[in-house]
Amino acid sequence: MLLYLGLALAIAACARPQWGRIEEPVFDQSREILIALDLSRSMDATDVKPTRLGRARLLVSGLLSDLKGERVGLIVFAGTAFLQSPLSSDYEILRDFLPLMDTKYLPQGGTDYTALLNSALGSFSQGDGADRFLIILSDGEANDDTWRPLVDKLKERNIRVVSLGVGTEAGSIMPDGAGGLIKDERGAVVLSKLESKTLRELAEATTGVYADASSWVNLAEIIEQTVATGRKGAFREENRVRLAERYQWPLAAALLLLAFSYWFEFPVRPKNRAIRLAPQKAKAPANVAQTAKSAPPPLA
16 A cells, blocks of 8 residues: 555656746846857967867857856858757857867858858847847958948848957977878968958947957956947846745655565565474384284283
């Protein structure tokens, strides 16, 4: 009986009984941030330690540590661009993706800002109740200027660009990943330099901020200048009512009954019994009885 009652209460606990109401404050952050990470071959240059791409990954990690509640997504781009991680408040997803990002991740080389901006425009939400920020980490080497008509669309959507130029004006030769150096068609070693013009124009046209990331960038100040100054993207606090979880009570009773059942009902333990043997009568040895029968009668 204890076993059956315990199992019944355990099933009731799994059904998650709820009664009573609880009011709790809920904080909502309406700011949206898309991080665009350049994965072109030039990001393997070592003029910024450990590499340009390595510095960009460190900057993204620091940025995620400073953000509080914003919805963040990740776009990767080179000769093409696509949304790697949609907007979400779960930063652990981005932290899992970052170590996997390298210059071999995308099949098409180059730096296509047109594809980047088109991907960003399609990745932000369509409503008007959020501040939107596009953070670009790149060395700025663009393929062409076809991205310029898209700036007006960024301004219409209130998307501000925060550009981080990763690299130096002196530049660095580009390793090929096999211990050698990348060479052009004439056999000369390719020198990659930071081209900040495109990044600066994007930031200025959208009332954003440009920062040189060749030295360590104080991301807290950049966030204060851009993300924290949004007009619509303030924290919003409201009280929500939910039913209280009450599964703990039947679960505690079920565990108690199952413990008593194990002790008293299952398994059946053998009990010690006192065994008494009945007394037996003494018998004469067989050889003594035969000797008495064969002996001659006594003399008179």
